[in-house]
Amino acid sequence: xxxxxxxxxxGGHTSPAVAIIxxxxxxxxxxxxxxxxxxxxxxxxxxxxxxxxFRAVRVSGWPRRRSLRQAWVAAKLAWAVARCMxxxxxxxxxxxxxxxGYVSLPLMLAAQxxxxxxxxxxxxKRLGMANRLAAARAARLFLAYEDTLGDYPRERARVVGNPVxxxxxxxxxxxxxxxxxxxxxDVPVALVCGGSQGARTxxxxxxxxxxxxxxxxxxxxxxxxxxxxxGARDAAAEAPATTLVFPFIDDxxxxxxxxxxxxxxxxxxxxxxxxxxxxxxxxxxxxxxxxNHQEQNARAFESAGAAVLLDDDACTxxxxxxxxxxxxxDPAHLEAMGAAAKTMGHPLxxxxxxxxxxxxxxxxxxxxxDA
Numbered sequence: 187x188x189x190x191x192x193x194x195x196x197g198g199h200t201s202p203a204v205a206i207i208x209x210x211x212x213x214x215x216x217x218x219x220x221x222x223x224x225x226x227x228x229x230x231x232x233x234x235x236x237x238x239x240f241r242a243v244r245v246s247g248w249p250r251r252r253s254l255r256q257a258w259v260a261a262k263l264a265w266a267v268a269r270c271m272x273x274x275x276x277x278x279x280x281x282x283x284x285x286x287g288y289v290s291l292p293l294m295l296a297a298q299x300x301x302x303x304x305x306x307x308x309x310x311k312r313l314g315m316a317n318r319l320a321a322a323r324a325a326r327l328f329l330a331y332e333d334t335l336g337d338y339p340r341e342r343a344r345v346v347g348n349p350v351x352x353x354x355x356x357x358x359x360x361x362x363x364x365x366x367x368x369x370x371x372d373v374p375v376a377l378v379c380g381g382s383q384g385a386r387t388x389x390x391x392x393x394x395x396x397x398x399x400x401x402x403x404x405x406x407x408x409x410x411x412x413x414x415x416x417g418a419r420d421a422a423a424e425a426p427a428t429t430l431v432f433p434f435i436d437d438x439x440x441x442x443x444x445x446x447x448x449x450x451x452x453x454x455x456x457x458x459x460x461x462x463x464x465x466x467x468x469x470x471x472x473x474x475x476x477x478n479h480q481e482q483n484a485r486a487f488e489s490a491g492a493a494v495l496l497d498d499d500a501c502t503x504x505x506x507x508x509x510x511x512x513x514x515x516d517p518a519h520l521e522a523m524g525a526a527a528k529t530m531g532h533p534l535x536x537x538x539x540x541x542x543x544x545x546x547x548x549x550x551x552x553x554x555x556d557a
Contacts, residue, residue, distance in 0.1 A: 187214045187547055188278060191238065192222040192293040193285030193316075194229025198309055201455035202536075203285045204236050205349035206307075209540035220277055222270060222293045229289065243269050247288040266292035267299075274300055280547040281305060281325075286314045294320040303546050307539060309348050309454030310479035311486055313338055325546055328539050330454060330532075331486065346539060347532020348458030353439040355533055357463060363444035367430060369405050374514040377445035379409035379435065385451055387501050388470060389414045394503025395510075396425040403427060404514055407444065409435045439463075446520055447513055449506070452484035452495075460492075461531035466523030467493040468509055470501050492527035 189210065193199045203221075211217050223229035225242035233240040243266040246259045270293040274282075282297040282304045284290040294316070297304050303325040308317050313336030321327055321338040330348045357363070361371055369375055380388045389410050399406075405428040410418040415433040422429035435441050442448060442463050450456050452469040460467050469487060471480035487493035494509060513520055 187216070187544065188218045188280050189543065189547075190220050190222060190274070190277060190279040190282045190293060190297070191233075191285070192282065193287045193290040194223040194227045194232070195287035195289055196453065197228060197232075198453040198455045199285045199287045199290075200229050200232040201351065202307055202309055202349040202458075203283070204232060205351045205536040206283065206285075206539050206543070207236055207238065208352055209349075209536045210543065213540060213544060220273070220279070222273060222289075224289045227289065229287075241273050243289070243292050245289055245292055263292060267296050270296035271300060274302060281543055283307070283543060284317070284320060285309070286317050288316050291316040291319060294324075298323040305539070305543055305546065307349070308334060309458070311482035312336060312479050314479070326542055328535075328542070330458070335482070344538075344542075347461075347535040348454055349536035349539060350455070350459050350462050350533070351439075351536075353437070354442075354459050354462050357439045357443040360443055363440045366440060367407065367444055369407075369428065369430075369444060373402055373405050373428070374446045375405045375407060375444050376447045376449060376510055376514065377407045377409075377441050378449040379438075379441075379456075380411060380451055385411070385470070385472070386414070387498050388449065388451075389418060391501050391503050391506040393418065393421045395507040396421050396427070396429060398507065399425065399427040399510075401426045401428065404510060406430065407435075407441050408432070409441075446517075447510070449510075452480040452487070454479070454483060457483050457487060457530075458532070458535075460487075461527050462533050464524040464528035464531070466513065466520045466527060468496055468506070468513070469493045470496045470498055473498045487527070487530065490526045490530055492523055492530060 191203050219238045220241055221233035221238045222241045230240050245266045282302055284294045284306050294304055305326045306317050306324045307328045309330050311331045318336055327338055327343040329343055329345045332345050364371055378392055407430050409432050412433045418431045422431045448465050448467045452471040469484040471484045484495045488495040
């Protein structure tokens with residue numbers, strides 16, 4: 187089977203793609219895939235990490251304000267679509283999978299023009315611009331939320347949730363994860379992470395609350411991003427409470443398994459992983475996310491009782507410390523939040539999408555030679 191994947195810009199787009207690739211490979215060991223994205227984007231690093239050849243296109247996000255830059259971006263998009271048509275003709279994919287982000291649009295438009303079946307996955311509660319533009323001609327559209335906002339062909343849409351990588355479906359036991367990290371078993375653990383690049387708001391709040399956090403109140407596992415790691419290590423060295431600082435955590439499933447509570451942004455992949463793990467959270471939506479989709483995600487979890495929503499400008503050291511103490515001191519409440527999170531999980535999402543892709547491919551017959 188020959189598949190092309192496109193999408194990126196954030197881990198929220200790339201993580202579901204990796205999960206689907208894992209499932210496709212489990213079903214077809216001879217799977218041939220290519221990933222199309224932006225040179226230097228997170229998708230290039232992720233594609234190499236999962237062993238998928240990468241092809242680059244030059245494309246930029248659409249400017250929200252009317253300006254001459256819109257003409258330049260439109261010209262780049264047209265060039266990118268032409269390049270993607272060439273890539274399709276060379277690789278002859280049987281289907282194209284798009285996981286969102288502006289970088290996905292050229293390949294989706296090129297595939298639809300050439301008659302190659304396209305499959306979309308939308309991770310957020312609001313349909314992103316690229317998926318909105320490609321949805322009308324998509325063969326399949328998979329959604330994370332029943333009440334997804336935006337216009338799309340509902341007769342071809344199916345709610346499956348957000349695919350998560352296999353490591354999150356079979357995480358280690360809590361005590362084993364804590365021992366692996368060198369943490370005490372008898373003191374609550376909070377995981378603080380702001381995404382692959384870190385989050386300045388979260389890092390500033392944690393730095394400010396550390397001096398007043400008693401050693402038996404909590405242990406912190408803190409993923410800071412590379413830019414803030416040095417300062418965070420200095421703050422952790424003076425902190426009364428055990429505080430482990432990581433610029434990046436490779437085994438996030440282990441870190442989540444060790445935690446009683448997770449403090450994080452509200453990206454689509456992050457919230458999906460919290461859901462399948464059944465982890466309570468304090469969600470601090472990134473206020474500048476496109477279409478404000480992180481707040482939409484966070485409010486869905488807050489409404490279910492799975493998370494506390496803390497606005498970015500309200501995430502001060504004092505407020506975050508108070509929320510940490512309130513929740514960590516109430517294990518019964520945390521357990522109820524975790525159970526609520528579990529109800530929002532879709533552990534079979536990747537399997538469902540992979541099976542639908544294979545059904546689409548093999549029902550369509552052999553790949554077109556003129557594609």
